Amino acid sequence: MTTESETYIGVKPCGCLIMAIVDRPEHQKDVAKEVAKAIREGLKVSRVPTQQVRDMPWECPLHKAEKGEPEQTIIEVTPHGNV
Ligand SMILES: [Zn+2]
Secondary structure, eight states, rough: OOOOOOOEEEEOTTTTTEEEEEGGGGGHHHHHHHHHHHHHOOEEEEEEEEHHHHHSSSSSSHHHHHHHHHHHHHHTSOOHHHH
């Protein structure tokens, strides 16, 4: 049994994959809407086998490296500048 589906992916100029929508005929309207939105946002949209999306890295090498840093702790700095 082959359940091969295709997925639309939206890739930022840097290479990050930030959108993935499985192309389902029953959701064609929503899919088209999301794809149009992605294109408006400047993403490079392509249609690839869903399995390929599962296997591929979602972050570009640059942002993948950033994600490895303990960034969340830095955000805990008080928003008020009156120290
Ligand atoms: Zn990136």
